[in-house]
Amino acid sequence: MILGHMYHMSVIQKYKPLDTDSTSGEIFSGSYGWCSPTALYERSCEAHKHRGNPSGLYYIDADGSGPLGPFLVYCNMTDAAWTVVRHGGPDAVTVPGAPSGRPRSAASFAYAAGAGQLRAAVGLAERCEQRLALRCGTARRPDLRDGTPLSWWVGRTNETHTYWGGSLPDAQKCTCGLEGNCIDSQYYCNCDAGRNEWTSDTIVFSQKEHLPVTQIVMMDGGRPHSEAAYTLGPLLCHGDKSFWNSASFNTETSYLHFPAFHGELTADVCFFFKTTVSSGVFMENLGITDFIRLELRAPTEVTFSFDVGNGPCEVTVQSPTPFNDNRWHHVRAERNVKGASLQVDQLPRKMQPAPADGRVRLQLNSQLFIGGTATRQRGFLGCIRSLQLNGVALDLEERATVTPGVEPGCAGHCSSYGHLCRNEGKCREKRRGVTCDCAFSAYDGPFCSNEISAYFGTGSSMTYNFQEHYTLSENSSSLVSSLHRDVTLTREMITLSFRTTRTPSLLLYVSSFYEEYLSVILANNGSLQIRYKLDRHQNPDAFNFDFKNMADGHLHQVKINREEAVVIVEVNQSAKKQVILSSGTEFNAVKSLILGKFLEVADTDPDTRRAAASGFTGCLSAVRFGRAAPLKAALRPSGPSRVTVRGHVAPMTGCAAGAASGSPARGLAPRLAGGTGRSGPADEGEPLVNADRRDSAVIGGVIAVVIFILLCITAIAIRVYQQRKLRKENESKVSKKEEC
Template sequence: MKKGTIQEVEGLTTLTVGNLLDDQHWHYVTIKRNGRQVSLTVDSQTESAVCNGDFIHLDLDTQVYVGGEIEPNMPYMPEKTNFRGCLENVFYNGMNLIDMAQRKAPEIRFPHRQKTVQYACQDFPLKPLSFVGPNNYLQVPGMLRKPRMAVKFKFRSWDYIGLLMFTRFADDFGSLELGLSEGQVNISLMQPGKKKLQFAAGFRLNDGFWHTVDLVARDNSVTVTIDDDEGSPIKITSIFTVRTGDSYFFGGCPKTNNTDKCETKLNAFHGCMQHIFIDNKLVDVDIVLQRGWGRYSDLLLGTCSITDRCIPNPCEHEGRCTQSWDDFMCMCENTGYKGEVCHMSVYKESCEAYRLNGKFYSGNYTIDPDLHGPLRPFSVYCKMKEAKAWTIVRHDRVDNTNVTGSSSDQPYLGDVTYYNATWAEVTALARTSEYCEQWIEYSCYKSRLLNAPSARPFSYWVGRHDERQEYWGSSFPGIQKCACGINQNCTDPKFHCNCDADYEQWYSDRGWLNFRDHLPVRRIIIGDTNRTESEAQFNLGPLRCYGDRSTWNTVAFTKPTYMEFPTFRPGNAADISFHFKTTADHGVFLENSDEHHRCFIRMELNSTTDLLFVFMVGDGIINVTLRSPEPLNDDEWHWVQAEINVKGARLRVDYQPWAVRRFPGQTYVTMTFTQPLLVGAAKYKLRAYLGCLRGLRMNGVPLDLEEKVNEQEGIRLCCTGQCLNASLPCRNGGRCIEGYASYYCDCNNTAFDGYYCHKDIGAYFEAGSWLRYDIRREAISKEAVWANWVDPRNFSLGFNQTSEEIEFSFSTTQTPAVLLYVGSFARDYVAVILKKDGSLDLRYRLGLFTHKFQVSPSNLADGYPHFVNITRHNYTIRIQLDYMDPIWEKIPLLQNVRFDSPKSMFLGRVMEVEDIDHEIQRHNSPGLDGCISGVRYNIYAPLKTYFRPNETDPPVTVQGYVVESNCGAYPPIQGLVPPEADPWYTGLEFEYIHDDLPSAPVLALIALLFLALICVVLYAIYLYLYRYKGSYHTNEPKILESPNSVRPLTDTLLRDKNSNLPQIQEESRSE
């Protein structure tokens, strides 16, 4: 151990490496330091760190101590006993200290009264035993009926309770038991007819180190010595008799064949033992067992297999680790965290989270912005409002600070210290909040502020990223203005701040800083108060934030793709949480791995109900499967939580029970990833997820999904799929079912068909034909009469209705006809009648009264299609014909508006068994001779049920000639059908590229030859076109000879033409 003087306590640096080094094996230790970089290596394990403090030199004394300290009360020395064991090859900066000691170098000195130093290490033959099973024990023989019993052994263990040794005295004189209880050795001596004698010795003997127990018992006295401490043995005297038995049991009692009556209430001991002495004789376990003198069970001979599971400490956030033989526990009290390894925060991330969990009273709360991350929770004030909760963090600059004597070269630095929180913790709050603000105010007397617009500012403030911000309250980043400069009401209009006018009067510039990415304020710099009578004051309000930016950080995946984030580095524990919403039946939410995929974690939707947490962290591929009783692809938001640590892994969806996978006893898990974190698909875009994702947190740290939005790659902002961007939306009331990469239309509650609910389902009715749709086959019971009070607008109840929706279209040239009729088990009905003159009427009978409303006075029997829409709610009726303005009608007040128990619906003609209204009978013959389509009454579509049945016995009866027809509707213009919904789509076909094509040099040569050929052709064309270049050519027409005249036909033309041209002197032919 090196002795030195330390300038400050903050400079102390401690490194811890290795465990259970007292195993009688050689261990190699190396310490290296270069400046503030230090590394400690034990065997193959290395721990590195940067030394605390500001210095790179060590102010050491001139002595090095090996094996322990010499002078007592040395400063800064740990309170440890001197080393007992062997050291070799001790080098310090290249000097072999042991060699110097052997040569008795003058630089080496030993303490006074030091025993003879041996320059050799004597190996002691050790034969430790490991008690590892639930029924382990070791039975060895002893001398019978001796009046003195002496037992000595060494043990090490982590357990609080366990049987160390048991022996039964001869001649029924009782028994003696040594047990480990709460870290002490308890001695129990029991004899017939006497009170049980009990006492304890030792303290914290279950610390994993070797401890010696030496027990000597004789008549009327027992002496126990722990760890060879001869100065403080435990001696108990009482009246009892000792007669040794012939068997000693160590570690436990046999469960079967227990002929020696080894009886104890203690659990079996788990740990190691060695150096067992009975009656001062070393027990050679190998010889005892070979000769059959003893027995054993669940023992490992010749080794101590104890494991220290608390080094390195698996408990996070300063949790205290305790352990047993095969497990460890984390004590998380007073840490602010919970869970098996103190990983999960017990606090909410913001005041908004407390408000959403039912906390409506303002006051002091403890928050943890990064939840399970490394930052500590801290206390804030929560101001609860009805719609939001403000998180308020106070600091030491709320009151005015006076500044004088500062300049640009030597400015005043006003550091801001936030109460109860470090700078990193306050920054985490601002980063995860939706909105933040701080009030800032600067008062001046002949002291300039931003000095705008002429020069650099004298004063400014520093925010989140240690960047100087040259704008003031109620202004905007990058414009070097105060609030008055924005509002154009500064004291001097030539400047952008009141204080920049430099008047010898008190002015101020104030306002809110609310650009969240620059907050919180860390420092305020004041630099213009060194002139005569110059003075300034400033104050800064508390940081105020509300909202949670991470919870609604939402994207939608509409194509097979993924986002890339920095590698996830969780350590020995990790937790993941997010919300998802999809209609797909599979998809990978996220994956992170190493280069060769030997270490990875992945979360995926494996089926409509199965969610998988798959990982390989050192023990093969393991998965945790959660099977939901309800489908998870219902296009609703679901909350997923996953956690993995050295104890096990678990998975949860919404508030369902956890799916748990326990791990075998171990000390760490390997989560060393090297590849980027992929969100949205696995590597190579395999098993891509299509849907929405929001609020992704990894170890409590939110990931900014919105920052990775890329429309071209198929990543959209917010949860917007194809339904909001449909090329052709669903028609006629069809419900759009989101597929994110595609969509389809649910036409079940409409009277239409087709991919977009655009196909009109109609029927041609010959005169006398009719169709009946049975709404109810039996009358309702008396108990259901008032069921409408539960849900009065639920059309599926089928009785006591106060609302109707009716729509259809028709075309005919014959009158009269009852187009639609809905009857009931009572005498109530609804009817749409086409009268003899072609006008259209609506008739209601509700209770005792019949109501007649005219839909159109015009003649609608013109052979053209007409659309009718009727909607009633209580007393109000809305009627619309074709695309004309709707007509509003009213049923008189105080009259019944309930349509009691609808029974059946008729199209074309009413063939009711019971009596029907006289007005209906008058228009019921001969019936509809025409076409009717798109018929819907509330949720019932009779024509669709008849022509597109989805049940084996549809409630439809048809009489006469009724045939399907589109009633003359024009085919709609259809958009492109997505490939996922096209049954004829066979996938993309890629042209096969043969690998037997010419090589690259050959292709280059062919290209050069081709270019040369083109050049030759172009040159030949050029020669051909310009072969007479330089010669004079005339374009005079040749003489045309007339077949009927000896005179050429062109003579006159030439003469007329030449008369208008200048005459050219030509050479004679002879020349």
């Protein structure tokens, strides 16, 4: 009922007007569909992703400005934007045995969207799939003697299908049958083998025109003691065929042509464009006297013009900055019997009311020209993308493949969407869109914005090796220089976030094969201290930054930027100080980076030694030294491990979790995230492995002890109560005897 109520409200809101012309009182439709750059409802999760939205629940409106309402989905933002449509059917269906040929199970699956909405969403997607996990014991025979299938499923169009898992329709094969690896080669599904053991089939439905699954029926072939169970997953779709559908116009005389635009009473046109030229026609359609046209008239002007028999009418949007900056700009033009409107990007919407007693029908009879005109003059040079007329997307790429002077697709998306890649992530071009390369970021996720955090227990440490260690004699200093000269630094950027209540603490230590080092510590009073030793023959430069007590259990961010002898330290994105080094400007032969406790500190200063012996207990996140991200290398390994972990280090969902609570110390204990971690003896040094099991065992043990203590206390209390009650009863009996 809640979903139904939300759906009803969303249908009403979809057609809520955006603007009212205060002068004329005319109201334009202003639907919240895809055409609007300020839309409440995007057409797909792909569109939500390229607005920079994270994973979560969103409404999508698959038909744009069409009549269908929006509906609620979960958008899973990974490298692809997956649309997840869940069903309201049973999570798991158990199929008991039954007499031969009779239905054993018939389960129906309803979705929080209508058939039309599902059809539009699936049709818009590049790929859709739905998974069925089937387990069976002494399962059915493949069919009856007359060849009647014993199981089938029903798709979106109410048609019955007997194929299973990625096979072609009517093939009656599971995925193992297609791949030729079923447990019995006589059958095309594992569950058809009828063995006296539990077997399984993983089935993937991927024929878009049949999805989603709305019903599954299973019958029995008379095999005694047979049973089965299955789980149907949600409908999964990714991609948006219209969002990146584009064409590049390379000459002023080139254009694409389509059938005449039928927008007699209502015309709704929207698209993206990018260009470097000062003018050009985006779209034109002519009639005998009527016409409709959209064009870039000047570098800062987009004009929408038309004539329905009342004389030419123009609406122009002017921008304070040029449109020919080779970035994507969004255009939406509307025309109806009440007037016309034009909006470009987020600029103010311009409107023009229609004459009170004029003609209203737009009558066009020629072909629709995209990127040019019928006269082949004033053609557009650049790219047009995601063109829709009255909610219908035009396939520009298909037409461009057979048109001289026009190429399918467009390059250069990073100029418009590169800002979505954060925290040193790099925008990379794809054929359809962009991706964020997080290789040199301390974060991960589709936008390099997911914090990578770890809880460090008492005595734990993590060591990141910049290069292999070579054991060399004292007389081989020249060889050391030769081996490690590529890791000599004159500048570095260091970032980290942390929460702790322990002092002294070692936040970060970077060592060198030449006994040079950098240490970042919290002193006994919680102040931040940094030491650079860039010359083995000099004492380190020591700097004390009395910003505040930073061992207060709250989240703190530290950024250190060194350019030769100049070091700038920034704390919590506000307090900033600059210091000058005297011990040198080159950090030579960098060896390793250490987080937490370590004992090999003979060549360091006393304060660093004390902090190193104490280590770090609390949460560290987003640690980066130049291009090295040790937490990411440990928790999200993508190649040979450079990281060694000692003691208890566990992944967390983020150091910020719990930091806003009333007690600063709350949340310092690990909140485990998915991923890898390690918990082991402090004297072992191994690559990071799974820590979740030991953490769960420890938590379970603590809970068991607490429950046992509570039970003991309860038993003692009951025993004491019973003894007191018995004593009172005895005293009462003695009193009565004395009275007698």
